[in-house]
Structures are given as structure tokens and as C-alpha cells.
Amino acid sequence: xxxxxxxxxxxGGKEMEALIRxxxxxxxxxxxxxxxxxxxxxxxxxxxxxxxxxxxSIDSYTVDPIFFPGGNIGKLAATGSINxxxxxxxxPVAALDSIVVEEGFSLRDLEEIIDSLxxxxxxxGVALLGGDFKVMPKGKIDKIVITTVVIxxxxxxxxxxxxxxxxxxxxxxxxxxxxEHGAVITALRMGIDAELGELKSDCxxxxxxxxxxxxxxxxxxxxxxxxxxxxxxxxxxxxxSGVSVIVDEEEIPIRDEVIALSEMLGVDPLxxxxxxxxxxxxxxxxxxxxxxxxxxxxxxxxxxxxxxxxEDEGIVLLRxxxxxxxxxxxxxxxxxxxxx
Amino acid sequence: xxxxxxxxxxxGGKEMEALIRxxxxxxxxxxxxxxxxxxxxxxxxxxxxxxxxxxxSIDSYTVDPIFFPGGNIGKLAATGSINxxxxxxxxPVAALDSIVVEEGFSLRDLEEIIDSLxxxxxxxGVALLGGDFKVMPKGKIDKIVITTVVIxxxxxxxxxxxxxxxxxxxxxxxxxxxxEHGAVITALRMGIDAELGELKSDCxxxxxxxxxxxxxxxxxxxxxxxxxxxxxxxxxxxxxSGVSVIVDEEEIPIRDEVIALSEMLGVDPLxxxxxxxxxxxxxxxxxxxxxxxxxxxxxxxxxxxxxxxxEDEGIVLLRxxxxxxxxxxxxxxxxxxxxx
Numbered sequence: 001x002x003x004x005x006x007x008x009x010x011x012g013g014k015e016m017e018a019l020i021r022x023x024x025x026x027x028x029x030x031x032x033x034x035x036x037x038x039x040x041x042x043x044x045x046x047x048x049x050x051x052x053x054x055x056x057s058i059d060s061y062t063v064d065p066i067f068f069p070g071g072n073i074g075k076l077a078a079t080g081s082i083n084x085x086x087x088x089x090x091x092p093v094a095a096l097d098s099i100v101v102e103e104g105f106s107l108r109d110l111e112e113i114i115d116s117l118x119x120x121x122x123x124x125g126v127a128l129l130g131g132d133f134k135v136m137p138k139g140k141i142d143k144i145v146i147t148t149v150v151i152x153x154x155x156x157x158x159x160x161x162x163x164x165x166x167x168x169x170x171x172x173x174x175x176x177x178x179x180e181h182g183a184v185i186t187a188l189r190m191g192i193d194a195e196l197g198e199l200k201s202d203c204x205x206x207x208x209x210x211x212x213x214x215x216x217x218x219x220x221x222x223x224x225x226x227x228x229x230x231x232x233x234x235x236x237x238x239x240x241s242g243v244s245v246i247v248d249e250e251e252i253p254i255r256d257e258v259i260a261l262s263e264m265l266g267v268d269p270l271x272x273x274x275x276x277x278x279x280x281x282x283x284x285x286x287x288x289x290x291x292x293x294x295x296x297x298x299x300x301x302x303x304x305x306x307x308x309x310x311e312d313e314g315i316v317l318l319r320x321x322x323x324x325x326x327x328x329x330x331x332x333x334x335x336x337x338x339x340x
Numbered sequence: 341x342x343x344x345x346x347x348x349x350x351x352g353g354k355e356m357e358a359l360i361r362x363x364x365x366x367x368x369x370x371x372x373x374x375x376x377x378x379x380x381x382x383x384x385x386x387x388x389x390x391x392x393x394x395x396x397s398i399d400s401y402t403v404d405p406i407f408f409p410g411g412n413i414g415k416l417a418a419t420g421s422i423n424x425x426x427x428x429x430x431x432p433v434a435a436l437d438s439i440v441v442e443e444g445f446s447l448r449d450l451e452e453i454i455d456s457l458x459x460x461x462x463x464x465g466v467a468l469l470g471g472d473f474k475v476m477p478k479g480k481i482d483k484i485v486i487t488t489v490v491i492x493x494x495x496x497x498x499x500x501x502x503x504x505x506x507x508x509x510x511x512x513x514x515x516x517x518x519x520e521h522g523a524v525i526t527a528l529r530m531g532i533d534a535e536l537g538e539l540k541s542d543c544x545x546x547x548x549x550x551x552x553x554x555x556x557x558x559x560x561x562x563x564x565x566x567x568x569x570x571x572x573x574x575x576x577x578x579x580x581s582g583v584s585v586i587v588d589e590e591e592i593p594i595r596d597e598v599i600a601l602s603e604m605l606g607v608d609p610l611x612x613x614x615x616x617x618x619x620x621x622x623x624x625x626x627x628x629x630x631x632x633x634x635x636x637x638x639x640x641x642x643x644x645x646x647x648x649x650x651e652d653e654g655i656v657l658l659r660x661x662x663x664x665x666x667x668x669x670x671x672x673x674x675x676x677x678x679x680x
Binding site: 006007008010011012013014015016017036040041042043044045046047048049050052053054055056057058059060062064083084085087088090094096097098099100103129130131132134135136137140141142145147149150151152154160162163164223224226227228232236240271273329330331332333334335336337338339 | 346347348350351352353354355356357376380381382383384385386387388389390392393394395396397398399400402404423424425427428430434436437438439440443469470471472474475476477480481482485487489490491492494500502503504563564566567568572576580611613669670671672673674675676677678
């Protein structure tokens, strides 16, 4: 086997079969309850569900660069789709992946990427049931695009958590410092790697955050603020729930390095993507409990940053450090493409 | 809204939201049993399953050219993943899509592609529950790549149909003429469009074929012969089932145009992809019934092309028109990249 991906590896014949079997040999969780999974390399996979309430999410990951401080496209692809399922209140159980790679791509890099993807799934108890693999000729795709699907169960005891379920009076909590993923990727793309210092992407599964939060309070709405950052996530909640959200700039946890980079890059840190954070609206009687529980479990930057109001439906207001009040709009324009 | 896709359309902000809502407004089947589906534009979607036996498949579609006689990448992306679920014996019920598109892509083309995708899902009763949308800068991806996931139910009364379940004595049936999709795409790529004449891709859902076949006989193994064509599909069945398969070249239905093109292109028509055919192994007592039922329902080219044997485990043998017997190998080498 050559150390580069060739078109033959994507042709559906002998070479592809050998490559796929080799690349995915490292997967330990290959099926659910011994149903038809990865070992079968069949046309589709099987889930014998243990609940009738199934949550499913798909995302394509196009991040550039594909390796970055704190992760790579494989880690991100597993994490991002897990997070989309987790913020609905569900437990991720199964995944599928589809990889489109450029002819000539390094086999070693591909192995490292798949290794990272598989590690996330395994550490989360998510079985990788199957997938697809395509090769595009040199110059027809930039390196690699990975699509993942994650399937989760919503236990009968849990209500589904929706963007549209925030209630006036709810407290708004973020689970940690925001914008690190977006700041890191943007800085790398702008060629100011040296300014990053120790800063890393916050890329990580939010399943534990969600579990702790749900065990310690009534979570009404939750999102992982990826593209468009906290600004977009809060606007979506406000709009879909028919409420307004008011947040306190002073209370929003942001690392100094992210603030410094944002100033250099001329971007609003509230629009920078996170890949391991949750913003949630929580029953006001439970909010302190939830934050304390998160702190006890190592999420020491979790914070109440604001609250949900009835008035001014669909609007997000930011109380600035200077004491003013301004509308926090949905981000517009290009932001950074290929952030995730 | 401009008539070209911009990077802002993929940035997760205001422009993306407006575009997505517009593009997918045409979808009529937006949820299953009023669970959380497309209307919610939430982080993930919900399926309240009516069976505990769920079949799921993912595929990324990279076909080049994206418009071809008989379809386009949208029709193919919906059809291909439906077919992967159908050949397991399941009924497709839900889908998700993820689109990665090049900056500058024509909005009209995108609408046409999504229209084709949505039409296939709707005609099959498959609800489109959600998806993802990314834009890559000009030159970083060739036009568009679509990934689809299709989820199906396997009724309790149906056994799952696996590549590994072919039995000695089974008859091998193909549901129609083979290789048209592969021949069309390869010819277009080689620039010999004029030679195509009336030939079209065979791209179409195989759900009806599977339904008719299952109602009229015991289907042990089934595949849709896509990349690697009939040669690859038969080899997979032989290998996974631990049997040999012997097929009769004389009996394999192939259009004259496909044979002529194959000769011009220097390819084996048995390695050319189909996107609307099934090859299945069927209990010998039922095989004639199945073929007759397919004929009655308009699949007039369905044919018994061979049988499954116990000897020579893992081998596919072709009885040639000249009367000889040769091993039909798994295809190797490049074939045509981006056939699907």
C-alpha cells in the first residue's frame, strides 16, 4: 500500500476495500447489541433501538487547517455531531461517517485523523456502524471533508430540549469560556500563529456538561454555539422561543488571549465559534445549582451570563461593560469560512 | 439575494439562515409524526420510531458532471442512499442531507439540484428532517458535494437482507439492464457525449423492485451494484456468504449502447455502476415467481443470470458467450472516479 491516497482507493473495488478495512480496524465499538454494523461492510447498518425516541444529526466538516492546536478535523467531526445530539438532551449511541479525500492525501495524516475521530466516539461510548469513502482527483477538493451522523436516544424520562423552549425568567448559563475554536482557526488562517501562545481550540464533547446540567436543574433550551458563536445561538433561542435574552458582557467568560486576538483580527468574540461549550436557559430556581454542579465537576468557568425576558420578543440585548445596552445582532457577512 | 453562492451563505449567520429557509421551503414532508424536523432548524432532528429495528445508511455524492442525462447530483444523492436502505429489506422513512458547495456556485443550479433531491424523497414518502450547509472558497471544492443519510424501518415481519446470506442453490436475479449510469458518466468525462444517443443514467429508487421481490419470494442477499458494478457486488456476496456465484454472460441484460460504449472506453460493462438496479439471490423455488412479478410490474429486463454454488468459496465465475468459464475478479485500478 502506497503512503498516498490514489483514485483507486475511492473506486469501490479491491484497493478501496483493503484500505477501508485497514483504516477502520482500530474501531472497537462496531455495532449496537450485535446488530449489523461495521464488520458487515454491507450497504447499510442496523440499530435495534432501546427507545422509540431517536435523535439524529448530520454535519459536514470542512475546517481549514485540518490540524490545529487542540484537535484536527477528525476529532472535530466526531465531537461536533455528538454535541448536536447532546444539546437536545439525548445520549449519543451510534455514528456513521463519510470521508471525501483528495487524491495524493497522506495516508499517515488520514490515519491520524481517523484515529482522533475513533477515539472521541469510543470515549463517548458511541459505536461507529458504517460509512462511505470517496476520493476526488487532485485539485478538485482541498484535502479532506468529513461528514458525520450521530444518533442518540432520548430516554423516556427526559424532555427534548429545544431552542424554542426558553421561558421568561430563565437564567442563561454558558458552560465555559467562549470563542477559542473560532479564534484559533481564524488566527491560523490569518497567518498569525505566533500570537496564539498556549491558546487551543475548545473542541470537546459536551455530553458530560449536559448530563450534569440535566441532573441538577430543568434545562429549557440549549445550543452549542458553533458557527456564528454565542451571538447567533442566543438570537436563535430568542427568536424561536418568542422571548428576549439579555446578557451581561461582564459575566461572559472569555480568555484574555481570545479578547486580544479578536482585537487584532477585528472580530467580535461573541461571534466566534465554540466547539465544546453549551449555552442554556435554565429554570431560575435551578440555575445556581447547575452552575455549582458544573464547577464541582471541573467546568470552573461555567457562569450565569444573563436572563430571559418576555418583552422585546426575538431580541438579544447586551449590557456592555461600559454600562450601556445594545442589541446583539445575528452575525452577518463572511466571518471566517471553514471554521468547522 | 444574489444569484451566486457567497461565503456568507455558509457562515452560520443571517444570510445562511435566509438561504436555507428559502431553498428548503419546497419540502412538504418535514417531520415524522410531527416530531422535531425541518421546521425547527434545531441542532438535531427527532424520529419517534414505530419499530425498534432501524436501518441507516450514509453516502457522499461527488459525481462529475453534476448534471447528466437521467438525473443530477441531487437526484442521485437521494436515490443512492434510499437504495442502500431498500436492499437491506427496509422501508426508507426519513433523510438528512449535508451540502458542501463552492463559492460562486449558481443559485439556480443549486435550486434545481435540491428540487430533484426533494422530489425523490417526496415520491418515496421519505421525510427530510434536517441537514447542514457549508460553503468552501472558490477553487477549494469542485462545485458541490452532497451527503445524504437515509433511515428506514425494518418491519418485524421482514428478515434483514444481508450480503452474507446467499445460500447454495439460490438463483441470481438482476432487476434490469446494467451499467448505464457508469457508461453515461464515463462517456461524458471522456468527452464523447455525441456517442451517448438516447442512453441515460438508470438512476432511480429500487424500493418498488425490492417490495415486489420480497412479496413474491424469499430474498436471501441483495445489493445495488454501484461503484465496481455487478462484478464487485457479486464478489462481495460470494465472499461474505462463503459461496461461489456462477453467472451466464448471455443472460446478463445489457443495452447494446452500453456494450458499444464499453468497447470504445475500454472498460468491462460488468464493472460499470448502476444506480437503479438490484442484484439478488433468491430461493430457487421462488426465482421464477419473482422475475414474473417484476415483469408484470414493468421491470421487463429482470432476469435470472446465474446461481449460487457451494464449491469454490468466495469466487465468481462467468460463463462467457463463447462458452468458456472465467473468474470474474473484483475490479481493480482507477475505474472512473466520481461516478457517484
